[in-house]
Amino acid sequence: xxxxxxxxxxxxxxxxxxxxxxVAAYPITPQTEIVEQLANYVADGSLDADxxxxxxxxxxxxxxxxxxxxxxxxFTATSSxxxxxxxxxxxxxxxxxxxxxxxxxxxxxxxxxxxxxEHTDAFSxxxxxxxxxxxxxxxxxxxATLMAFRIAEDERxxxxxxxxxxxxxxxxxxxxxxxVEVGDFIPQFHLSHAIDTEHPRGYGTMTGPDIYYRFxxxxxxxxxxxxxxxxxxxxxxxxxxxxxxxxxEEYRSEDxxxxxxxxxxxxxxxxxxxxxxxxxxxxxGSMRLRWFRPFPRLDLSGREVVVIDRDYSFGFGGVIAQSIxxxxxxxxxxxxxxxxGQEVTYDDIARFVREREAGKETWFGVSD
Amino acid sequence: MNPLPSEEYVHKCTTACxxxxxxxxxxxxLKAAGPDTVLVVPACCTAVLQGVYPATxxxxxxxxxxxxxxxxxxxxxxxxxxxxxxxTNVICYAGDGGTVDIGIQALSGALERSTDFLYICYDxxxxxxxxxxxxxxxxxxxxxxxxxxxxIDQKKDIDRIVAxxxxxxxxxxxxxxxxxxxxxxKKALSIPGPKFIHLLSPCPPGWRYSAERSxxxxxxxxxxxxxxxxxxxxxQLKINPVSKTAMKRPVPIEDYLSVQxxxxxxxxxxxxxxKASMEQQHRRLLAEEAGAC
Numbered sequence: 001x002x003x004x005x006x007x008x009x010x011x012x013x014x015x016x017x018x019x020x021x022x023v024a025a026y027p028i029t030p031q032t033e034i035v036e037q038l039a040n041y042v043a044d045g046s047l048d049a050d051x052x053x054x055x056x057x058x059x060x061x062x063x064x065x066x067x068x069x070x071x072x073x074x075f076t077a078t079s080s081x082x083x084x085x086x087x088x089x090x091x092x093x094x095x096x097x098x099x100x101x102x103x104x105x106x107x108x109x110x111x112x113x114x115x116x117x118e119h120t121d122a123f124s125x126x127x128x129x130x131x132x133x134x135x136x137x138x139x140x141x142x143x144a145t146l147m148a149f150r151i152a153e154d155e156r157x158x159x160x161x162x163x164x165x166x167x168x169x170x171x172x173x174x175x176x177x178x179x180v181e182v183g184d185f186i187p188q189f190h191l192s193h194a195i196d197t198e199h200p201r202g203y204g205t206m207t208g209p210d211i212y213y214r215f216x217x218x219x220x221x222x223x224x225x226x227x228x229x230x231x232x233x234x235x236x237x238x239x240x241x242x243x244x245x246x247x248x249e250e251y252r253s254e255d256x257x258x259x260x261x262x263x264x265x266x267x268x269x270x271x272x273x274x275x276x277x278x279x280x281x282x283x284x285g286s287m288r289l290r291w292f293r294p295f296p297r298l299d300l301s302g303r304e305v306v307v308i309d310r311d312y313s314f315g316f317g318g319v320i321a322q323s324i325x326x327x328x329x330x331x332x333x334x335x336x337x338x339x340x341g342q343e344v345t346y347d348d349i350a351r352f353v354r355e356r357e358a359g360k361e362t363w364f365g366v367s368d
Numbered sequence: 369m370n371p372l373p374s375e376e377y378v379h380k381c382t383t384a385c386x387x388x389x390x391x392x393x394x395x396x397x398l399k400a401a402g403p404d405t406v407l408v409v410p411a412c413c414t415a416v417l418q419g420v421y422p423a424t425x426x427x428x429x430x431x432x433x434x435x436x437x438x439x440x441x442x443x444x445x446x447x448x449x450x451x452x453x454x455x456t457n458v459i460c461y462a463g464d465g466g467t468v469d470i471g472i473q474a475l476s477g478a479l480e481r482s483t484d485f486l487y488i489c490y491d492x493x494x495x496x497x498x499x500x501x502x503x504x505x506x507x508x509x510x511x512x513x514x515x516x517x518x519x520i521d522q523k524k525d526i527d528r529i530v531a532x533x534x535x536x537x538x539x540x541x542x543x544x545x546x547x548x549x550x551x552x553x554k555k556a557l558s559i560p561g562p563k564f565i566h567l568l569s570p571c572p573p574g575w576r577y578s579a580e581r582s583x584x585x586x587x588x589x590x591x592x593x594x595x596x597x598x599x600x601x602x603x604q605l606k607i608n609p610v611s612k613t614a615m616k617r618p619v620p621i622e623d624y625l626s627v628q629x630x631x632x633x634x635x636x637x638x639x640x641x642x643k644a645s646m647e648q649q650h651r652r653l654l655a656e657e658a659g660a661c
Binding site: 088201 | 403404405406408418419420422424426428430432436437439440442443444446447449450451452473474476477480481
């Protein structure tokens with residue numbers, strides 16, 4: 001059905017369509033609209049779920065882990081400090097192999113208080129064992145949330161998935177949305193190690209140095225297998241619903257001399273910059289990274305690269321720029337832009353490309 | 369004495385210390401709960417005494433979880449079981465640190481939200497698993513590794529905090545009174561909604577007495593009146609007869625303190641404070657039972 005929605009409403013609509021049995025929720029700007037909308041669905045009977053209005057995000061994730069372990073599909077949403085408060089339980093969810101799906105509406109971290117978009121919240125969770133996808137439109141927020149359940153619960157994965165969307169610049173933006181009837185695209189929830197008291201087991205028992213590493217390796221093995229599961233899921237989604245996704249969304253990059261790499265709404269904005277650069281004779285293209293974990297394999301050979309990071313790892317650099325350095329032979333020009341909702345237009349992005357210098361790091365607005 | 373079920377859910381191969389009363393109590397808790405039970409265990413001695421993977425000393429499902437997360441995990445689990453039509457008992461079995469300190473927020477939230485679970489705090493009055501550091505539940509005057517001169521603050525009254533949530537059932541219990549513990553767990557599990565049992569668990573290495581005296585120390589705690597056994601069902605308080613007797617004709621608290629190394633050298637002021645807070649609690653409980661408050 002064709003309708004309009006905000007990014008938040010699209011995520012809530014997709015979560016409803018996936019029929020979670022337990023939703024544990026705690027409010028935080030700019031995510032709150034998602035958990036409010038889910039509360040409405042439960043109240044009006046359109047979603048048959050137990051809604052647990054927990055007292056903290058730490059407890060939201062703990063409740064999702066408990067419910068998932070008991071054999072029920074779970075969903076929650078958070079942002080920023082809420083995500084950081086969950087940090088311990090994010091590791092636990094992955095380690096306990098509970099395929100929780102969560103939306104994280106990306107927001108900067110205090111102090112000072114700032115509710116606008118930034119990716120440092122999500123990147124701070126990069127080693128937790130969660131799969132992470134970043135979206136750039138309302139439609140993609142909806143589609144990625146639906147696919148997240150199928151990917152997380154696949155026998156080859158059984159890991160939690162985080163769907164990231166930019167605070168305000170996507171969460172509160174209204175765009176057109178084509179909803180779907182999901183049917184058996186998301187199968188019945190089945191967790192082979194779910195609690196069965198007729199066959200009692202110890203979960204998370206003390207584990208010694210002789211075997212602990214095997215459980216870690218199992219997580220990585222599943223993370224590697226998830227590449228194939230993601231590709232299959234996106235192909236099946238395209239077949240059923242007609243919209244095509246991959247690990248990276250490329251735009252006019254085939255013959256490009258210079259490629260802009262970015263995530264989320266800035267990745268989409270870069271496409272406008274590409275058009276304007278092309279009009280001026282610059283052979284530019286863009287690659288919008290969709291998946292952050294597992295990190296996509298990019299082919300950047302023979303191209304100059306401009307990376308826009310809406311994040312920063314202090315004492316190290318932009319997280320995406322450093323990830324590109326680590327996984328390709330590229331020597332990117334690194335631009336740190338959009339922190340805490342800093343306004344970045346396509347003209348600004350075009351300028352980043354024109355003024356690029358390989359290997360150099362620039363903080364947008366701090367040119368002095 | 370009623371015969372207790374012969375089934376054992378805690379095997380003899382735990383890695384608990386000699387004389388450990390938390391594992392002893394767990395044996396009776398699980399006899400009362402039976403096999404359709406999930407024990408949710410945060411970081412505490414019980415996380416360790418199960419043994420090491422792939423072995424376990426427990427013959428019920430045990431779900432280990434992070435320190436602050438027991439009650440919230442149980443909330444998710446209970447919701448999931450009930451919506452599947454399963455009546456599985458969800459029991460948190462947590463130490464005093466995981467209850468009165470780091471876990472209090474999740475506990476309060478789960479109690480307030482009418483979670484259908486039983487939370488048992490086994491209280492050895494310190495962080496036992498890490499080698500006896502003070503907790504909010506350590507009594508005044510007790511020596512721990514972080515209060516080498518004796519604790520200067522009073523024990524946190526978690527029971528009054530829990531009572532303020534107006535839950536349908538809460539009780540105190542002691543490892544030294546297993547029949548009473550068994551009956552209270554049975555009753556708690558027969559009532560829907562949130563239930564809480566505060567269980568005093570004497571700890572030989574932590575309290576510094578020899579292992580064979582655990583039951584004796586547990587009984588002394590009750591007979592001196594320092595630990596009062598009672599239950600509060602739908603707001604109605606009922607004090608156990610043994611505690612009623614202790615309130616009238618208490619064994620001197622010196623008898624309890626003197627058998628424990630942790631109270632060696634306790635100051636007169638601390639001892640007075642311990643006694644004063646005990647007497648205040650007695651007055652409050654007796655007044656409540658008499659319907660005066």
